[in-house]
Amino acid sequence: MSSPTHITRLAPYREKLIGQECLTCGNIQYPPRKTCIRCGSRNLKLKELPRYGKVVTYTLIYYLPEGYDYIKPKAIAIVELANGVRVFSELTDVKPTDIKTGMEVEAVLRLIKKGGSNEPPIYGIKFRPRIR
Amino acid sequence: MVILGNVGIAGWGSYIPRYRVPLEEVGKVVGVESFGYKSVSGFDEDAITMALEAVENALLSAGVNANEIKLLTIGTESSLVTFKQIASYLASYLGIDEAVLSSDVNFNTKSGSEALKIATLSLISNLARYALVVGVDVDISKPGNISEFYSSSAASAIVLTKDLSRSVAIIEGLKTLNLNSLDTWLSNSTKSINEGLIIRNVINLTPKVVKELLQELGVKNTELTHIAFTQSNWKVINKLAKALKMPIEKFKTGFLYDKIGCCGAASSLISLIATLENSREGDHILLISYGSGFSIDAFLIRVNEYIDVVKTRSVPLSKYLNNIEVINYTTYLKFKGLL
C-alpha cells in the first residue's frame, strides 16, 4: 500500500520535526511546503523544531481505520511546541485516563505503522509525557 | 589477553521501555515459579527506536556531537528479526552516514560486549577519535516457552574515546574465553535453552578468565569495587559470587534482573551503566559478559576523577527504572503483535 520510495522521501521530515523558517517574514511552519504559508515567499530554510511542547487538544479514537487496529484507543493530539508551532501527532507511553490538555510532552521516534506482509514499517514522531 | 589503558569511556546512555510484565505471570504460563519483572517494549517501539534514545542520551552525557563519531558498532539479537541493519539506520539518522565504519554484531547476549570489544580495539588502531557502542534488544521470546525468562527489552550506548582527557573511566584490559557448548539452539524458530548448562559454564569459566585478567593487570580481587555482568536469570548473581569467591554486595549495584529481566545484548552494558552511575574516582569495575555457544568477555575498567561531570549530564537509568507501567500477560502479547 505505502510505497517505500514515498516513505523514504518523507522520512527526513517525519522522523525528525524538520520544518521551515521563512527568511522573509520569520514564520516557522510544519510540515514543509514550497512557499511560506503566511507571506507566500519562496525564501525558506529547513529548521529543526523544538522537541518539547504542550498538548493543545487530544482525542481517544476507538474505531480505527483499516490497517491500524492494534491497540485501542489511539490517542491523537495537537501539540504546541516550545516555539509556538503546532503539530499533529500521536501520544504514546501514557494511559488514556492520564492525558490532560496542557500537559507537557516530548517528541520521541517511534513506529507509526508496523511493517506488514507487503508494507514496510514507517517511523515517525510521537509524543510522550516529559521524562527527560 | 589485551592490555590497554589508552581507550576510555567518555559517556553513556540507556533506555528502558516503560512497560513491565510480572515474571510471576510469565511463570504461570510457562510453568515455572518466578518473581520480579521484565521490561517490554511498547507496540510502537523496536530495537531502532530504543537504540536511538540511548544514543541521544549517550552523546549528551559525553558532550559529543554525532558528527564526531567515526565508528559505530551495534550488538543485538534483534536485527535478525527486523532484517535491517540498526547501524545503518542510526548512522543515516544522525547524519553521519558517510563518515562512519558501522556494523551490527549478532547474535547472543554477548553481542553487546562484542561490540564494545570491536570498538575498543578499533580505536587503538587510530581508526577514530570517538566510537559509539550500542547494546540493544527487544523481547524476542515466544510465549509459553522458557525463553520468555531470557528475553526483555532495553538499549544501552557507550561513547568510547582515544582522547584520555575526555575519558571518565579507562578500559585497562580485556580477555575472552570460548567453549563449544550445546546450551542453546533454535528449533521451529523457538529457542531451546538448557539453563543448567548455562549456569555450569558460567561457574566453570568465569573464575578462569577473571583470574588471568586480574593477574596480568596486577589487580587483586579485593580491589574490585563493582561487578557488572550479563544476567540471563536471577540465579546468576549467587552462582557468580560463589564461583568468584567474592561478597555478593559487589554484584548488587549491577544487578537489575529483578527489575528488568534479561535484556539480551543490552544486559551486560546496562549492568555496566548501573555501576558507572554509582561509582567514584579510583573504583575498579569488572565487566563479565557471556553468551550462549559459549563465550565470555571480561573487561577491567578504572574510574577516574571526571566521572561526576558525566553523571550530572546523563539521563540516569533511574529515570527509566522509576517510570513504569505494569501490564498483564494479554497486553504483553498484544504489544508483541501476537493477539
Added chain:
Amino acid sequence: MRRVAIVSAGMVKVGRHVDKSYKDLFAEAALKALDCIGNEVIPEALIVGNQMSSSLFNQDSFGAILADYVGLTGIPAFKVEAACGSGGAAVYTGYMAVASGLHDCVMVAGVEKETDHATPKVTFALGKASDADYELIYGTSFVGLNALIMRLYMETYKAPREAFAKFAVLMHENAVNNPYAQMRYRITVEDVLKSPVIADPIRLLDSAPLSDGAAAIIMCSEELARKITKDYSVIAGIGMGTDHVYIASRRDLLSLSASLKAAEKAYRMASVGPKDIDVVEVHDAFTIMGIMALEGLKLAKQGHGWKLVEEGVIAKDGDIPVNPSGGLKARGHPVGATGVYQVAEIHTQLTNQAGKMQVPNANVGLAQSIGGAGTIISVTILKRP
C-alpha cells in the same frame, strides 16, 4: 455572468441500499430530475460530486461511467472531488459552466455508496480527506480530527455537552418530516450522551451515519428556465474557500475560515446578509461541525453557535430554521452527494415543494457544504425568482 437557475431536483431516499449499486442510485436521482422537466431539455454536461468511487469501487472515469448508465454518453462528464464537500463543489462547477455561457443546461449530481464495505475500510477511505502524509498516516480517523476540535471548542467556550446533544435531537425531530431521510425517528439528549464513544468526546449519536444516496439537479440559464417551468429557483450567490488541510497549521482551530470566505463572497454576490436568510442547510457531519457551521455563516459569533441551539433559534419554527431536512445527522450523509441534496432541499423550499418540511415564506435559502474538517467549503444562496 448570466443568472443561473435550478429547474428540477431528484433525490433518492438516503439509507442502506443493499440492492442498489452507486450506478443505480445515481440513475434513480438523475432520471427523476429529468422526468420533472419532462425531458424538455437534455443536459449538455454532467458534473458529479463523489469522494470514494476509486477507494471503494476501483472506479475512476466516474462521470463517464454514470453518463453511460443513463444514456448521456457523448457530453462532457466528469467528477469533482472535495472530500465530503464534493457535492457543493459540483454545484459550484455547474454554476460556472452555465453562468459563463459555456452551457445552457447542465446536470449536477452527487452519489456515494458507503455501506457495501466493512467499517474499518470505509473509515480509512473517509480519512483520506485529511492530510495523508502527516495526519492519516498515524491511523487517525476523520472523526478523530473533528473530536480534537470539539474538545478544544468545549474547553475554550465552556459550551455544555448537552447543547451538542440537543442539536442532534433537533435534526432527528426535523427528519420525521422528510420522506427522503435515513433516520426518521426521534432521539433524546440522554440517547446521545449514552451512545458509544467513537473518538472522545464525539459519540455515535453526535455523528452523521454511513449512508448510501444520490441527488441530481438540473441547472439552466434563467432565460431557459423560464421556458421550462415556473417552479425554478435562482442561484443568487455562490462562494468557495479553503483552509489548511493539516489542521495544526490553521491560525484558529475554532474558526471555519473557509466558510467565512465562502459565505462572504456568496452574501455579497446575492446582496444579502445573515439576517436575510430564511432557511439554511448546514453541514453537520458532527454536532460540533453543525454548531461551528452556524458561526461560519455569521449566524452566530464565534464560540456562541451552541447558544442558538439552547435558545431554540434554529428550530423549524425558530428565527432561522436550520436543516429542516434533518441535516447530515438524520437525513443522512452520503458524503459526495450531500452537497447536492442540500441545494435540492433548498430548491424545494423556495418552490414550495417541501411538503411537511416547508418553511413558510421562504424566499432566500442557503446551503453550506464542507469538505474535510472545514477544509474546502462552498456556500450557495438561492432566491425565489
